[in-house]
Amino acid sequence: MTVIKADVVIIGSGLASLMVADILSVTKNVIIITKSNVTDSNSLLAQGGIAAAISGDDDWRDHFFDTIRAGCYHNDETMTEFLVRQGPSVIDSLIEKGIDFDRCKDKSYALGKEGAHGRRRILHSGGDATGKELVMKLLARVKENTTIIEHEYAIDLLIQNGTCIGVYTKNSEQSKSTYIAPFIILATGGIGQLYEVTSNSEQATGDGIAMAFRAGAAIADMEFVQFHPTMLVKSSKGIGLVSEAVRGEGARIVTEKGDFLMAGKHPLEDLAPRDVVARAINEHLCKNGLLYLDISNIEHFTKRFPSIAAICEKANIDLHDNRIPIAPGAHFMMGGVVTNEKGETSIPGLYAVGEVARTGVHGANRLASNSLLECVVFATEIANEILQKQQFSSIFVPVMEEEGTRKIGHLPSELEIKEVMTKCVGIVRTRQSLKEALSWFTTYRFAMLHWKNINITIEQQKICNMITVGYLITLAAWERTESRGGHYRTDHPHSLERKWKHKTIYFSGASEKPYVSAKCIEKLSV
Structure with a gap:
């Protein structure tokens, strides 16, 4: 078995992982391990944008209360305040790293509005390709100083005397390795692939939560799974996500007869919190009635939402009809591995960031476009925390036990x-x-x-x-x-x-x- 040592080992390659690596790799030996291609993550698929109170008529307090209300008052208020107050400075730091956010003709930011937001505060890039812009720009920076191991599957965390000191892995050839580091960071993403229809990457199978749980880490809020109301569907199969920003620009959810589904169901109607809209859609679909997103109010739809237009074209959906067939799909896990504001879990040496982490900022229902913000804010905090800590000098490196001939019992598909x-x-x-x-x-x-x-x-x-x-x-x-x-x-x-x-x-x-x-x-x- 191969033993590899580093200063920091990050499991996963989404936005949170790349943000941590970008800060640390200048002075630390950082290794990123990912079970697929480095660009295969939920972050790359993110269409909506990143929320921050940066306009003159907005304030972090407004963003805070929108987040708390959407989260049904289950949020950790201290952590939530920290998140939204960091918003403007996070945007500045991303711009310094070369991120281009969409602007209006007068050069001001083209701020969007999404469900449960009281203000226009969503920054986008490439119309509906914000995640791709963030990931690709940061990846280009990170590659210069970081070792990236693709197609390497993390098996279990290595715990010694109550401290996490490494991770066991296997590659596609079943060859085993042990990665040892004083700082192990879980950035493995969500759990969407546990459901039949999901917006998530094929890699989102909850690996980080399962590993942390086996290691003894505290896990919380697992009952809170967010279903995105508007997945593009065809023949009852999910094809791709239709961002909430589409409704923010005027699209309405309609029945086959053209009736507005959300009329009278919530004061915000189509821009009600995601759980409310998803349940309303689900109830209607259970009665065998099809639903659509009517985009007739949006001018130049293909220019404003090029990624969504491409998904529709691939699925042979004619946008000239101004109707996109929709259904809810598993989208985001509010729970996960419990962390504090520095990303520390209940196990020393083990950190978690991004969707795998339960920071408490999302409560029982995530506010739209707060996920990318969470990634960047807490990734920055983890990196700064690690930079201030001293590494241990030496540790005993146990060898992963050899696999015997005994096979695991029957498993479901x-x-x-x-x-x-x-x-x-x-x-x-x-x-x-x-x-x-x-x-x-x-x-x-x-x-x-x-x-x-x-x-x-x-x-x-x-x-x-x-x-x-x-x-x-x-x-x-x-x-x-x-x-x-x-x-x-x-x-x-x-x-x-x-x-x-x-x-x-x-x-x-x-x-x-x-x-x-x-x-x-x-x-x-x-």
């Missing part, structure tokens, strides 16, 4: 996991559906353990991670018997703002039994 999550733990949940899902997941509890002396392939590893994360989402949804934000239960559909009875639901793999959830299931007789 990826498709089966998607079907269970979509049917039972989707946009709308019931006590019975959650009970059914928990029962199904517990039959695969063996897949959630550490695999010592077990011969396991990379594909099996992915399935095990998906089972672990699906189980945590399901259990958290079972435990939270109210409805809030991205978590909606038909048996408890109504809750008043600020009066929810539940606090944050935490899990940790470092319990006296392999899983806290196993005890919960026994107690609830599921």
Whole structure:
């Protein structure tokens, strides 16, 4: 087995990863490990933009309250204030790094408006290619000083005396390596691929959350999964995302008869918070009625939204009809590995940033275009924290145990996991559906353990991670018997703002039994 040492090892290659590497690689030996191509991430797919209170009629307090309201008052207010106050300075730093944001003819920023925002404060690049602009510009900078290892799959975190000191990996040829560093950073993205329809990259299978959980890190808010209301669909299959910015520019959700779906359902109608719009669309679709995004109010649509126009063209959607067929799809995980403002997890030496992290800034429902902001703000904080810390001088490097001949038991297919999550733990949940899902997941509890002396392939590893994360989402949804934000239960559909009875639901793999959830299931007789 190969042992590689570095100052910093980052797992994942999205915007958060590249931002950390850009700051640290000038003085540190930084290695980025990614299980696919370096550009294959949710960040690259981000169409919407990045939110910041930079206009003269805007203020961080307005951005703060919009974020809190969208998050259904489940947000960590201290962390949320920190996030939005950093917005303007973050934009300045990105411009210094060469990022070009769209401007009006008078050279002012072309600010967009999206759901639940009270002001126009969304900066875009390339119309609807903001994520691509950020990723490609930062990647060009990072490549100069950073080692990037592609097609290397992180298997498990290496914990020594309660501290994270490295990560075990395998490549496509099943060759194993151990990466050792005083700072290990999870930047592995989200969990969208656990559902049948998703806006996420194919790599978003929750690997970082599963690894952190097995290592004993605190995990929270797993029940809060955001479904984007407007995925382009054809023949019931998700083709690509139609950004909320399209509705911000005047598009309306309409029925086949041309009726406005959101009229009378919320004061903000089509720009209501995502959970509200997604549930309204889901309810209509369940009655077998098709829905569309009417773009007739948007002039020069293909110029304003070139990426979306290209997706429609590829799917043979004629934009001259001014209607794009839509349905909700899994989009963003508000929960994840618990961190503080410096990106530190409950395990010393282990950091998390981006969608894999639960910073608390999104509450129960993320405000549109706050995700890229979160990536950049907390990536900067992690980098600055690491620059101030001293590295340890020497550590004992254990060797990963050799795999034996014993094989892992029968595992479900990826498709089966998607079907269970979509049917039972989707946009709308019931006590019975959650009970059914928990029962199904517990039959695969063996897949959630550490695999010592077990011969396991990379594909099996992915399935095990998906089972672990699906189980945590399901259990958290079972435990939270109210409805809030991205978590909606038909048996408890109504809750008043600020009066929810539940606090944050935490899990940790470092319990006296392999899983806290196993005890919960026994107690609830599921």
